[in-house]
Amino acid sequence: MPKHHNYSKALHHKIFRIISEAADELGVDAYVIGGFVRDHILERGEPTDIDIVAVGSGISLAEKVAEKLPNKPKVQVFKNFGTAMLRAFDMEIEFVGARKESYRQDSRKPIVEDGTLEDDQNRRDFTINALALKLNADGFGDLLDPFDGLSDLQKKILKTPLDPDITYSDDPLRMYRAIRFASQLNFMIEEHSLKAIRRNQDRIKIISKERIIEELNKIMLSPKPSKGLALLFKTGLLRKILPELTALQGIDEVEGQTHKDNFWHTLEVVDNISENTDNLWLRWAALLHDIGKAPTKKFDKRVGWTFHGHEFLGAKMVFRIFKRLRLPLNEKMKYVQKLVLMSSRPIAIVDESVTDSAVRRLVFDAGDDIEDLMTLCEADITTKNPKRFKKYHNNFRIVREKMQEVEERDHIRNFQPPVSGEEIMETFGIKPSREVGQIKDAIKEAILEGDIPNEYEPARDFMLKKGEELGLKEVTS
Known part of the structure; x- marks a missing residue:
């Protein structure tokens, strides 16, 4: 005999009393089922969507509830599925008639017929999602738990x-x-x-x-x-x-030399980054950051295992993966590509003993994504050796300090050339041409290399010098 549990406390929101009245007036049994009940018992906060099952017509119940609500919301009816939905009190409430389902081999869309509450609970995916609370006045808040889902929730x-x-x-x-x-x-x-x-x-x-x-x-x-x-x-x-991801699993050994298992390493990186960001696309960048390592893996007798160009190939693979999985092919995909492509850059500049020009280039290439790139690189440190862990984190701290120092002085992050293309054309009396691009690029390179500061006068002087080298003469009015 199932134990009797009453959860009328969970049903304190006025919407449940309104549904209760509507159900009693129509003479149908109504229940709130699934995620709302589960999350209340797990104390997971207030839900924004609620599923109501009526033993009878869910559509009629939704229409009756809408009549009783102060703003009489519009009821969206999905006749084919026998369901209806309305919005009230910042919540989406879906109504469905209790149903039995049977399936064909080639489709996950069931053949549906009217059923009892028990039929409806049988068709649920998990015992913890089959918990239902009665909404009628007689038994308001009683828990119906045919599969002992409450015990599964506790365990x-x-x-x-x-x-x-x-x-x-x-x-x-x-x-x-x-x-x-x-x-x-x-x-x-x-x-x-x-x-x-x-x-x-x-x-x-x-x-x-x-x-x-x-x-x-x-x-x-x-x-x-x-x-x-x-x-x-x-x-x-x-x-x-994601076969490209599972291809990273495993460790090869040649002449006693092994490499780390890049699949399990990747999962650690995703967990590390998840402690610092809820940005889904930054988490995707962490998932795919080493994706190019399986196809670029080679053994070299002198240096051991290498993955040359894995970031470049990985960035190209991001597009194919996003396309195949129907992920967005817009700026979100480009953002993931960019982070995968640049994922080794910050650690590489540490090895160059952090020159100003290397930092300027990093900041210039990463632009507004520099913080996310650094977060990814720090998450990528999964070594279990405390000494190496400390050393890597210390290296990144140095890069960050250097970035701040260079940015305060050179303002590279949202770099706009101090001399515009229009000014170059006016100065030399030329039309849009290859020379304009060459001069603009030369100014940018000179600033990034630290040959001239990121200021107008030095950039203009440099422009005149470069123009002269290209055989251009300043037009004087």
Whole structure:
């Protein structure tokens, strides 16, 4: 006999009383189900979306609720799915009629028919998402928990209400959702369930890339993304979406010389950076920063393992990966490309004993992304040797100090040449031409090299000298 739990405290928001009245007037049983109940019990803060199940018509219930709300919000009806949605009190509330589902082999879209609350709970992905609270006046706040999801919540376990092979085969997106919840909530996936994910990994071919990426981005934004990424790896799902990343796994040995496992190193870097940023695209840059290492790996008898040009190749691979996964191909992709391309630059300039010109070039090339680049480079230090760890961090501190000093003096970050192209054309009486570009580039190089300060007069003098070298004469009025 299930224990009786009442959570009317969770239903303090007036919206639940309004739904309760509407349901009683229509004579239908109504429940709040899924994420709202789970997150209340886990004390995860106030939700912004709520799922309501009606044993009857969800659409009629939504319309009745809208009538009772002060601003009479518009009800969006999705007839094909038997669902309706309205917005109230800064929340999205979705209403659905309780339903039974059956699936065909080639689609994750179910054939739906009306069902009982029990049917509806059976179709849920995990026991912790099948928890329902009654909203009718008779039994308001009573918990209906047919699969002992409350106990799974307390034990931090994810398992499916029915046979996991059926749950995952029916809708393979649930495999990604299992891993996403494990990552977000820091839960364990129960053993049978984990093995079923491995067995059903080939079923993901029926899921759109957009849906997969939605889950992957949620994993990337979880507190410790490596938990989800490691589970994707162990279940075989990661190889299907990011083979370039799984190609980094493993350690080769030639003549007793090995290199580090770049896959597990990458996961550490993603965790490190996640402690310092919620920027999804900076986390993606961390995930892909070493992506070019598998195809550029070579063994050289004199120096051991090398990965020459891996940043350059990695930046090109970013575009292919983003395109294939239907990630945005706009400035977000260009930002990730730029950080991957520049990911070794700050450590390289430390080895040159930090000259001013190297720092100026770094700041010029990174522009407004310099802080993010430094955050990525610091996250990239995963050595377990305390002496080396301290040395690397100390090196980056020196680079940062030097950057600040050079920036205060030379103002390179948002560099605008002190002499414009228009002024060059006017000075020499020429039209737009290759010479204009050559003079502009020469001024920029002279400033970055420290040959002239980033100021108008010295830049103008330099322009006249350069023009002369190119056979141009100043036009005097």
